[in-house]
Amino acid sequence: MSITCDWLAASQLAIVDKLNGRATLVHVLETVTSPRFPAQVPTFHVVATWRNATEMIATARLRVRIDEAAGDPGPALLDEEVTFVGRTSHRSICIVQSLTVLRPGLYRVVASRQCNGEPWVDMATFPFHVAPSPGSGQTAQA
Numbered sequence: 088m089s090i091t092c093d094w095l096a097a098s099q100l101a102i103v104d105k106l107n108g109r110a111t112l113v114h115v116l117e118t119v120t121s122p123r124f125p126a127q128v129p130t131f132h133v134v135a136t137w138r139n140a141t142e143m144i145a146t147a148r149l150r151v152r153i154d155e156a157a158g159d160p161g162p163a164l165l166d167e168e169v170t171f172v173g174r175t176s177h178r179s180i181c182i183v184q185s186l187t188v189l190r191p192g193l194y195r196v197v198a199s200r201q202c203n204g205e206p207w208v209d210m211a212t213f214p215f216h217v218a219p220s221p222g223s224g225q226t227a228q229a
Contacts, residue, residue, distance in 0.1 A: 096115060097213055112132075147168070147201060149165070
């Protein structure tokens, strides 16, 4: 299928300019710290830019989720059906109000697509860490 995810990112704030469509990401997520676990990751934004690489009309379901790196796929944060007409692009923006994480470790934002009822295909990932705060007495688990 010709639909790809050009880029995917998570940040504390995403601002999209209505005139030119450019996105500004403020405080990109790399490491989030918490004094205790389970923890609540505060509000953050996820932005994905999708593109149709052909002149054809193509329809796909687009999904964004967050997985614990060593765990099963997480629930969908965003699930939308988009029709691309020719070589066009689409930007998905999702505001995550709060994310509960049970343990410190690596997490991944995953963008996937499904076309014509076929299985879901992961197209891009954005990793970030959730770590104990310095001096909290908790250590990261593998």
